[in-house]
Amino acid sequence: MTNQNTSMTHVSIPPGHRPRKRRPDKRRTSQRGTILVLAAGSAAVCGLLAGCGATGAAADTNQAAQGGQGESITLYSGQHEQTTNGLVTAFEKQTGIKVNVRNDDEDTLANLIAVQGSHTPGDVFFTENSPPLEFLQEKGLLSKVSPATLADTPAKYDSPDGNWVGVSARVSVIVYNPSLITKNQLPTSVMQLADPKYQGKLGIAPGETDFQPIVTSVTRTCGRPAALSWLEKVKSNGASHNFPDNETLVSDVNRGQVAFGVINEYYWYRLKAEIGAGAMHSQLAYFAPHDPGYVIDVSGAGVLKYSKHQAAAQKFLAFLVSKKGEEIIGRAGGDEQSYEYPIGSGVTISAPETPFNQLQPNPITIAQLGDGAAAIDLLRQAGLQ
Numbered sequence: 001m002t003n004q005n006t007s008m009t010h011v012s013i014p015p016g017h018r019p020r021k022r023r024p025d026k027r028r029t030s031q032r033g034t035i036l037v038l039a040a041g042s043a044a045v046c047g048l049l050a051g052c053g054a055t056g057a058a059a060d061t062n063q064a065a066q067g068g069q070g071e072s073i074t075l076y077s078g079q080h081e082q083t084t085n086g087l088v089t090a091f092e093k094q095t096g097i098k099v100n101v102r103n104d105d106e107d108t109l110a111n112l113i114a115v116q117g118s119h120t121p122g123d124v125f126f127t128e129n130s131p132p133l134e135f136l137q138e139k140g141l142l143s144k145v146s147p148a149t150l151a152d153t154p155a156k157y158d159s160p161d162g163n164w165v166g167v168s169a170r171v172s173v174i175v176y177n178p179s180l181i182t183k184n185q186l187p188t189s190v191m192q193l194a195d196p197k198y199q200g201k202l203g204i205a206p207g208e209t210d211f212q213p214i215v216t217s218v219t220r221t222c223g224r225p226a227a228l229s230w231l232e233k234v235k236s237n238g239a240s241h242n243f244p245d246n247e248t249l250v251s252d253v254n255r256g257q258v259a260f261g262v263i264n265e266y267y268w269y270r271l272k273a274e275i276g277a278g279a280m281h282s283q284l285a286y287f288a289p290h291d292p293g294y295v296i297d298v299s300g301a302g303v304l305k306y307s308k309h310q311a312a313a314q315k316f317l318a319f320l321v322s323k324k325g326e327e328i329i330g331r332a333g334g335d336e337q338s339y340e341y342p343i344g345s346g347v348t349i350s351a352p353e354t355p356f357n358q359l360q361p362n363p364i365t366i367a368q369l370g371d372g373a374a375a376i377d378l379l380r381q382a383g384l385q
Helices: 039-065 082-093 104-120 131-138 192-194 209-222 223-239 246-254 266-276 310-320 322-332 373-381
Strands: 074-075 100-101 122-126 163-177 262-263 281-286 298-301
Touching: 074 082, 074 104, 074 163, 074 310, 082 310, 082 322, 104 122, 104 131, 122 131, 122 310, 131 209, 131 298, 131 310, 163 209, 163 246, 163 266, 192 209, 192 223, 192 322, 209 223, 209 262, 209 373, 223 373, 246 262, 246 266, 262 266, 298 310, 310 322
Parallel strands: 074 100, 074 122
Antiparallel strands: 122 298, 163 262, 163 281, 163 298
């Protein structure tokens, strides 16, 4: 994993919660369900973190004395690295504020922030999905976002309590290989993934944080017992094609290794940009309008409550949802093309995707998606995590 922040102090994480190795810009599996418990080692860790906090405070004082020259913030990012890199580069150029980036699983980072508490060296948390932000909000570890920043995005995509701001969005879709399954043979509801006729044809990546909102949506629509039964059948149908991430899933569908699977739409567009249109043998389809599997996922960012650089961190959030920041997310072409939907400052995507305002997702709210803990619990009960 490429880590741009080589000067940061790293905290030891108990076994079972170590960051997974991954190639640059690959989405991560997640295992957040409970706060990390450090027991006997907590005092030593807190002592180490206290030292980080003191250093940050001293640096902040020096920066203030210099009139803001040489100011820097630390960004904990669970977003795709290419997306983060494009935004960070533009922000640094516009403001002169240096951004030290720590890339990792968004759930690993959320747990780390919870352990660090008031001693965190971090300033901003940037995620692919809303549950990790809601998790930290519940712990009282996020600052209020500037009202002017929140005003740049539709309120339904922001924290209900104003503690983080929505930056971009994606939508869950079916990716399928027409040589293995026709469009008419595809499920029209996510609940049909449990149908035995799809055994051996379905590919799954249940460890992805992107899958958690779908589980939450199914649970809210059908109830917990039905959701657990559904997951157990999905596990059976996808047993021979259980992938570590969505990149592998979409690639194997495209190569004809498995008939279909459920992903967020931008993975398909990224693969197309990587290998070329001529090498694409797969297509996308949507679940029926308002189906519980038809879910909008929101990527967001929040300022950490104990950040030593609150003003600069707020500037970074404001940049993310500004016209310039959103145009970076929505632009077509280039190595940093995100293929996510910009949702701030009235910017629309220029890539050839279904327009955001034409999507017909399940109207589940950010508050209803919650912190993802219930979904993770069900995935574990079903043996999918």
